[in-house]
Amino acid sequence: MAAKKLNIKDKYRLLTRDLDWDFSYEDRKDAFPYEEFEGLKITDWDKWEDPFRLTMDTYWKYQAEKEKKLYAIFDAFSQNDGHLNVSDPRYVNAIKLFLTGVSPLEYQAYQGFAHVGRQCGGVGARVACQMQALDELRHVQTQIHAMSHYNKFFDGLQEFSHQHDRVWYLSVPKSFFLDARSAGPFEFMVAIGFSFEYVLTNLLFVPFMSGAAHNGDMATVTFGFSAQSDEARHMTLGLEVIKFFLEQHEDNLPIVQKWIDKWFWRGTRLLSIVAMMMDYMLPNKVMSWKEAWEVYFEDAGGSLFKDLARYGIRMPKYSEVIEKEKEHVSHQAWWTFYTHGHATGFHTFIPSDEELDWLSEKYPDTFDKYYRPLWEMAKEKEAKGERFYTTGLPQLCQTCQIPMLFTEMDNPNQNSMRDTVYKGERYHFCSDGCCDIFEEEPEKYVQSWLPVHQIFQGNCGGPEMTDILSEYYKINVGADNMDMKGSPDEERWNKWKGTA
Amino acid sequence: MSYEVTVEPTGDIIEVEEGQTILDAALRQGVWIPFACGHGTCATCKVQVLEGEGDLGNASPFALMDVEREEGKVLACCCTPESDMVIEADIDVDDDFIGYPIQDFIGTVTEIKDLSPTIKGILFTLDKGIEFQAGQYINLNIPGVEGSRAFSIANKPSDSQILELHVRQVPNGAGTTYLHEQLQVGDTLDISGPYGQFFVRKSDEQGAIFIAGGSGLSSPQSMILDMLEEQDGRPITLFQGARNVSELYNKDIFEKLAQEFDNFTYIPALNAPEESDDWQGFTGFVHEAAIEHFDGRFEGNKAYLCGPPLMIDAAITALMQGRLFERDIHMERFVTAADGEKEQNKSALFKRI
Ligand code: FES
Ligand SMILES: [Fe+2]
Ligand SMILES: [Fe+2]
Ligand SMILES: [Zn+2]
Numbered sequence: 001m002a003a004k005k006l007n008i009k010d011k012y013r014l015l016t017r018d019l020d021w022d023f024s025y026e027d028r029k030d031a032f033p034y035e036e037f038e039g040l041k042i043t044d045w046d047k048w049e050d051p052f053r054l055t056m057d058t059y060w061k062y063q064a065e066k067e068k069k070l071y072a073i074f075d076a077f078s079q080n081d082g083h084l085n086v087s088d089p090r091y092v093n094a095i096k097l098f099l100t101g102v103s104p105l106e107y108q109a110y111q112g113f114a115h116v117g118r119q120c121g122g123v124g125a126r127v128a129c130q131m132q133a134l135d136e137l138r139h140v141q142t143q144i145h146a147m148s149h150y151n152k153f154f155d156g157l158q159e160f161s162h163q164h165d166r167v168w169y170l171s172v173p174k175s176f177f178l179d180a181r182s183a184g185p186f187e188f189m190v191a192i193g194f195s196f197e198y199v200l201t202n203l204l205f206v207p208f209m210s211g212a213a214h215n216g217d218m219a220t221v222t223f224g225f226s227a228q229s230d231e232a233r234h235m236t237l238g239l240e241v242i243k244f245f246l247e248q249h250e251d252n253l254p255i256v257q258k259w260i261d262k263w264f265w266r267g268t269r270l271l272s273i274v275a276m277m278m279d280y281m282l283p284n285k286v287m288s289w290k291e292a293w294e295v296y297f298e299d300a301g302g303s304l305f306k307d308l309a310r311y312g313i314r315m316p317k318y319s320e321v322i323e324k325e326k327e328h329v330s331h332q333a334w335w336t337f338y339t340h341g342h343a344t345g346f347h348t349f350i351p352s353d354e355e356l357d358w359l360s361e362k363y364p365d366t367f368d369k370y371y372r373p374l375w376e377m378a379k380e381k382e383a384k385g386e387r388f389y390t391t392g393l394p395q396l397c398q399t400c401q402i403p404m405l406f407t408e409m410d411n412p413n414q415n416s417m418r419d420t421v422y423k424g425e426r427y428h429f430c431s432d433g434c435c436d437i438f439e440e441e442p443e444k445y446v447q448s449w450l451p452v453h454q455i456f457q458g459n460c461g462g463p464e465m466t467d468i469l470s471e472y473y474k475i476n477v478g479a480d481n482m483d484m485k486g487s488p489d490e491e492r493w494n495k496w497k498g499t500a
Numbered sequence: 501m502s503y504e505v506t507v508e509p510t511g512d513i514i515e516v517e518e519g520q521t522i523l524d525a526a527l528r529q530g531v532w533i534p535f536a537c538g539h540g541t542c543a544t545c546k547v548q549v550l551e552g553e554g555d556l557g558n559a560s561p562f563a564l565m566d567v568e569r570e571e572g573k574v575l576a577c578c579c580t581p582e583s584d585m586v587i588e589a590d591i592d593v594d595d596d597f598i599g600y601p602i603q604d605f606i607g608t609v610t611e612i613k614d615l616s617p618t619i620k621g622i623l624f625t626l627d628k629g630i631e632f633q634a635g636q637y638i639n640l641n642i643p644g645v646e647g648s649r650a651f652s653i654a655n656k657p658s659d660s661q662i663l664e665l666h667v668r669q670v671p672n673g674a675g676t677t678y679l680h681e682q683l684q685v686g687d688t689l690d691i692s693g694p695y696g697q698f699f700v701r702k703s704d705e706q707g708a709i710f711i712a713g714g715s716g717l718s719s720p721q722s723m724i725l726d727m728l729e730e731q732d733g734r735p736i737t738l739f740q741g742a743r744n745v746s747e748l749y750n751k752d753i754f755e756k757l758a759q760e761f762d763n764f765t766y767i768p769a770l771n772a773p774e775e776s777d778d779w780q781g782f783t784g785f786v787h788e789a790a791i792e793h794f795d796g797r798f799e800g801n802k803a804y805l806c807g808p809p810l811m812i813d814a815a816i817t818a819l820m821q822g823r824l825f826e827r828d829i830h831m832e833r834f835v836t837a838a839d840g841e842k843e844q845n846k847s848a849l850f851k852r853i
Contacts, residue, residue, distance in 0.1 A: 229562040232542025247825050304847035310820040
């Protein structure tokens with residue numbers, strides 16, 4: 001065996017523990033005011049085991065190399081008109097939803113980790129959070145750059161950042177992260193570092209990346225790989241966080257369990273947009289949402305929770321409901337978008353006959369029974385020139401902000417609605433999960449900025465729907481929204497391909 | 501066809517099947533290498549190849565950069581060996597690990613005794629002295645059996661010319677069946693060792709809890725004899741689990757030690773005593789005996805577990821619920837052919853347990 005040099009462990013120790021300092025004339029509590037805020041007990045930060053050991057110089061070296069590679073591929077992609085290689089122009093709508101809904105979350109993750117890193121009394125955790133913050137900043141930048149090429153050729157990408165802050169369905173991902181960021185630092189780490197990064201991120205990235213690969217989108221595939229190479233650090237940080245909290249003090253168990261219950265529910269709700277991307281928006285399918293869910297949540301998450309059981313942690317609350325939802329959510333979500341397609345910043349469409357058959361095959365227990373008839377009806381109407389759009393505005397869940405579109409899982413003909421009264425006001429929810437979360441922290445969720453309420457209160461311009469869409473949302477009405485059929489996107493594509 | 505891969509800096513040796521990845525083989529054989537994604541995108545499992553060659557597999561160019569490929573780095577989760585290999589992984593070597601060199605020995609059988617209806621004690625003299633840490637194991641080459649079989653050393657290191665092994669006959673196990681049915685006094689066998697990361701962390705001053713099941717008494721026996729011989733004064737507790745009195749072997753040795761040494765406590769536990777056993781001691785599983793004895797609180801100790809996987813599993817849960825965590829739990833799992841190839845989807849939460 002080679003002689004002992006300064007190994008990675010020692011180097012990392014020098015970077016972290018040895019760069020820390022004592023508070024000699026200031027009260028340590030004033031320096032880390034949120035450390036006791038949530039009731040979590042940290043007795044010894046020295047027990048923090050660095051989940052990865054990456055010194056700053058190596059970090060920059062690696063990241064620089066990754067960027068070099070990535071941007072070389074982006075350049076080649078645009079020089080070769082890579083957008084013409086996608087399987088079908090409908091695919092680009094998935095990109096639009098990703099850029100408006102998901103990429104800004106990377107930016108929020110950056111903000112969140114930068115803040116939380118500052119609040120951790122332990123220097124190991126501080127440095128790990130700082131690196132993750134930098135990664136997330138890199139992710140949002142590279143995603144924007146990857147997609148900027150599409151922006152030159154397709155509608156609906158030009159106002160992603162403005163729209164993220166306003167549009168009705170984008171308030172779902174946005175409020176998810178705001179909820180986490182406005183919690184205490186340790187809840188944020190369980191919410192984003194553990195629940196999201198460790199368990200749910202695979203459901204977001206892996207299907208989306210392989211979706212991109214199956215649909216000829218090399219730019220997205222490449223940023224996906226580049227981001228994934230950072231993701232492992234995020235996942236190991238998430239794991240260390242949960243172990244550390246649970247080992248520090250036994251009183252931490254119920255608090256951590258409550259956060260896990262909350263954030264798994266919040267997370268699965270958020271993923272319903274990914275579900276519909278996979279089942280409906282990718283012209284070349286990778287796997288069904290249900291299959292992805294089984295692999296990444298039930299199998300991988302199941303073995304994680306089996307291990308966590310040693311600490312006394314149990315499966316997240318409402319796991320039984322979550323298990324049933326995999327059969328339904330993608331269908332219910334896409335139907336809602338289809339029927340509200342005049343108010344979306346991307347195009348919606350009826351699945352092709354082939355796709356309908358694929359869905360029947362992938363969802364033998366539910367699709368033909370509940371969802372295929374809807375699409376057959378939509379097809380008939382469309383054939384008669386009566387593509388229909390719902391006129392009303394949907395009611396939103398006070399917690400997850402998703403329109404009340406989900407049904408009872410045991411009775412898919414019955415919409416799922418819950419409500420509760422707080423200080424004389426009645427609040428509405430999509431599920432028991434969301435209702436419970438509200439009841440835990442009502443003062444937080446009464447402040448929810450619900451896009452539909454805001455419209456009715458006159459805070460979003462109007463009064464006409466088209467004014468709100470075009471002036472407040474900056475949706476280019478007639479180009480960005482409505483059905484794929486007859487859209488300018490489709491027209492241009494046919495021209496490029498010489499099929500018009 | 502399989503290859504041997506040595507994992508430095510611990511020197512653990514794993515067998516990797518044709519087409520199997522290093523990571524998969526390592527995890528299945530109880531050798532931990534850091535990993536996360538398991539499919540070549542995250543770089544957590546990056547290791548340095550020191551000797552030999554392997555196919556890089558599906559390593560993403562972002563997880564394994566060109567320069568790293570040139571330096572001979574590979575991703576353990578994608579790399580399939582094409583020869584025997586030596587790799588260096590980012591794993592910590594325990595400060596208490598002495599790392600005695602692995603050597604080959606010829607052992608001559610001097611005694612075979614029935615310890616219990618299912619366990620035989622086999623004594624060898626060696627052609628030269630062996631240096632090992634109490635708790636470690638050797639590999640035995642058994643005539644007519646392909647590959648080698650691992651057995652923990654039951655004697656203390658100071659008896660370096662001999663080797664005492666405890667062998668339970670495994671149903672359908674070719675190796676243990678040979679040892680039980682054919683081995684004769686006077687036979688010679690090829691032996692190599694010592695191996696393993698199971699040894700007493702002597703630099704740690706906390707109390708030592710040993711939990712042993714079946715022939716898993718071997719390592720703890722060696723470890724305890726060694727500590728007591730060195731006049732180690734920390735509290736030492738041995739929990740020995742067995743079905744019934746006839747399976748509870750070497751009980752006399754430990755009862756005697758418990759009388760002799762104030763700091764040593766011996767607690768046997770039987771989970772299915774026979775009526776005729778007239779058992780007065782603890783009835784139940786061995787981890788339950790530990791919970792009862794320590795009142796469910798294990799903080800301030802280090803635990804050493806040795807035995808069949810199910811026992812180890814139950815013991816880990818008991819210890820963790822009693823707030824003793826991974827850093828203070830050490831174990832040797834006796835996985836046998838009878839345990840079968842259980843497809844276990846392992847999360848990355850724990851490294852060693
Ligand atoms: S475990 Fe992620 S690259 Fe090997
Ligand atoms: Fe990210
Ligand atoms: Fe991340
Ligand atoms: Zn809800």
